[in-house]
Amino acid sequence: MNHISVKNLTVNYENYCALKDVNFEVAKGEFVAIVGKSGSGKTTFLQALAGFIPFSGEVIMPKNIGIVFQNYAAFPWLTVSENIAFGLDEKNNNEQTKIIAEHLKLAELTDKKDKYPAELSGGQTQRVALARSLAHDPEVLLMDEPYGALDAYTRDKMQQWLLDVWTIHKKTIIFVTHNIEEAIFLADRVLVLNNCNFIKEYIVPFPRNRNAAIKFSPEFNKLRQEIFSALNHTKLE
Amino acid sequence: MITSGTLVTDLRDSLWRLIMGLALGGITGVIIGLLTGRKKKIKNILSPIIQILRPLPPVAIIPLVIVWFGIDDGAKIFSIAFAIFFPVWLNTHIGVSRIAREFLWSAKLLTASSLKIFCKVIFPSALPFIIAGVRMSIAIAFVMVFVSELSGASSGLGYRISITSLAYRIDGMIAGLIVLGALGALTDQLFIFATNKLFPWLKFSTK
Numbered sequence: 001m002n003h004i005s006v007k008n009l010t011v012n013y014e015n016y017c018a019l020k021d022v023n024f025e026v027a028k029g030e031f032v033a034i035v036g037k038s039g040s041g042k043t044t045f046l047q048a049l050a051g052f053i054p055f056s057g058e059v060i061m062p063k064n065i066g067i068v069f070q071n072y073a074a075f076p077w078l079t080v081s082e083n084i085a086f087g088l089d090e091k092n093n094n095e096q097t098k099i100i101a102e103h104l105k106l107a108e109l110t111d112k113k114d115k116y117p118a119e120l121s122g123g124q125t126q127r128v129a130l131a132r133s134l135a136h137d138p139e140v141l142l143m144d145e146p147y148g149a150l151d152a153y154t155r156d157k158m159q160q161w162l163l164d165v166w167t168i169h170k171k172t173i174i175f176v177t178h179n180i181e182e183a184i185f186l187a188d189r190v191l192v193l194n195n196c197n198f199i200k201e202y203i204v205p206f207p208r209n210r211n212a213a214i215k216f217s218p219e220f221n222k223l224r225q226e227i228f229s230a231l232n233h234t235k236l237e
Numbered sequence: 238m239i240t241s242g243t244l245v246t247d248l249r250d251s252l253w254r255l256i257m258g259l260a261l262g263g264i265t266g267v268i269i270g271l272l273t274g275r276k277k278k279i280k281n282i283l284s285p286i287i288q289i290l291r292p293l294p295p296v297a298i299i300p301l302v303i304v305w306f307g308i309d310d311g312a313k314i315f316s317i318a319f320a321i322f323f324p325v326w327l328n329t330h331i332g333v334s335r336i337a338r339e340f341l342w343s344a345k346l347l348t349a350s351s352l353k354i355f356c357k358v359i360f361p362s363a364l365p366f367i368i369a370g371v372r373m374s375i376a377i378a379f380v381m382v383f384v385s386e387l388s389g390a391s392s393g394l395g396y397r398i399s400i401t402s403l404a405y406r407i408d409g410m411i412a413g414l415i416v417l418g419a420l421g422a423l424t425d426q427l428f429i430f431a432t433n434k435l436f437p438w439l440k441f442s443t444k
Contacts, residue, residue, distance in 0.1 A: 050342065050346070052338075052342050065346060066346060066347075067342065067343060067346055069339045069343070071337075071339065072337045072339035072340050072343070075340065075343075075357075075358065075361070076438055076441070077361035077362070077364070077436070077438045078357075078438075086344070086347050086348065086357070087346075087347030087348055089348055089350065089353070116437070116438045116441055118438065118441030119441065129343075132343075132347070133346075133347075136346075136347055138346075
């Protein structure tokens with residue numbers, strides 16, 4: 001059964017069409033990555049899914065969604081604990097305390113619970129943002145190039161951490177990235193977005209409980225080259 | 238000045254006018270700035286009026302203010318408040334209207350409470366701008382305290398410097414200026430100290 005269903009999604013900006021007649025379906029618990037060049041409409045697609053921008057077409061999404069951005073990930077004026085607690089208004093104090101403790105542990109930031117985001121590394125800040133979204137228990141998680149600003153080493157660590165978290169929570173995730181390797185490593189399915197629409201879809205054949213070693217396998221490299229070719233045989237408008 | 242007790246009296250009176258003027262102009266500036274920064278209708282109504290008043294030199298309104306409020310503290314406090322309202326308003330307005338949309342989007346997905354979003358996201362996001370406006374206003378307030386006490390005052394540091402000048406008491410003038418300068422620097426440092434204590438995350442945003 002589809003968890004997300006998008007039909008004929010079109011987003012127009014003043015001078016150009018960002019997305020045109022996009023159709024998209026995601027099953028519950030699926031991890032889908034969207035890759036594309038800069039300006040291909042990846043972020044616009046996520047914003048439309050979240051209902052942040054006007055669009056035409058039909059989008060069927062669960063109401064309870066979470067989002068993680070590359071920038072402005074965590075609120076700088078709140079501590080790590082306060083960030084995680086932000087969406088927990090409806091819980092009583094005991095429940096809040098329990099959820100915060102669980103998600104601090106999940107984010108491996110228990111010892112930094114009273115720190116401000118500016119006192120954390122980029123990877124830690126992204127973990128705060130993800131923990132804050134997960135604490136709210138969303139049905140769908142939208143991630144907009146969350147690791148785009150991280151160095152290669154931290155990015156690798158964060159990818160593995162995200163897979164571990166996903167294995168526990170099994171949320172439906174739409175992950176936007178311009179990094180093909182990241183998309184293959186994380187997702188069940190990789191969609192290539194270009195010229196206002198998805199031009200290709202790839203099923204990732206690697207079994208779950210993946211680790212970084214698969215990035216060096218010939219199959220991984222072959223898939224990466226195929227996606228790279230798909231991206232580069234199209235021109236941006 | 239110290240032995241005669243005039244320094245303490247002048248200091249007390251000037252500080253009172255300064256604090257009241259800062260509070261009145263600052264609070265009004267922040268409230269109006271929050272409103273014009275977030276509510277387009279209010280911005281469309283108030284902004285033209287504020288933009289007409291903003292270029293007026295605050296010193297130029299003192300004669301009119303004396304006519305309205307008399308020579309009591311009211312006129313001086315109003316002049317100070319008038320002068321500092323504009324930088325506080327402008328900074329607050331810019332800070333509130335330029336909040337990163339990602340912050341608002343994240344907040345809206347996490348809570349349905351507009352009040353919470355305003356208090357916990359919009360206001361703190363604008364705080365660095367508001368604080369910059371208030372800090373700039375402290376310096377302006379000192380100028381206005383001095384100027385407003387030059388006429389229609391019988392106490393205050395501005396008044397003291399003015400009458401010692403008329404009596405060619407250079408030592409009195411210098412003493413008054415030193416006290417005014419030291420007070421200005423002290424107030425600024427106290428303000429920084431207080432903001433860092435109240436909003437500890439700010440010290441990271443100004444690194």
